[in-house]
Amino acid sequence: MPDITQPEFAQRFIDRMVDVVGLTFANGTDVREYAKASSSTYWNQLDMRKAGPEDCADFEIEYGEWEDA
Numbered sequence: 652m653p654d655i656t657q658p659e660f661a662q663r664f665i666d667r668m669v670d671v672v673g674l675t676f677a678n679g680t681d682v683r684e685y686a687k688a689s690s691s692t693y694w695n696q697l698d699m700r701k702a703g704p705e706d707c708a709d710f711e712i713e714y715g716e717w718e719d720a
Contacts, residue, residue, distance in 0.1 A: 657694050660704045664690040667708035689715065 655663075668686040675681055686708065693699040693707035700707075 655700075655704070657691075660694050660700065661687060661690040663704035664693065664708045664711075667705045668712060671708070671712055686711075 665683055665686040668682050672682050674683070676685070689711055690704070690707070693704070693711070699710075702710075
């Protein structure tokens with residue numbers, strides 16, 4: 652994966668979550684706000700960052716605790 656900046660990573664992470672989940676979670680939480688806050692967790696872990704923002708967002712959707720957000 653080519654070098655990516657943190658803002659680019661965050662935006663692609665957010666876009667992916669919105670594309671897959673929609674604008675709000677079932678509990679009413681704003682997906683964009685949640686994704687913006689959680690993207691830094693993945694950015695700060697080099698191995699996750701290397702996986703790319705879309706894969707990280709998919710992982711968050713699959714395994715994250717967003718249902719409790």
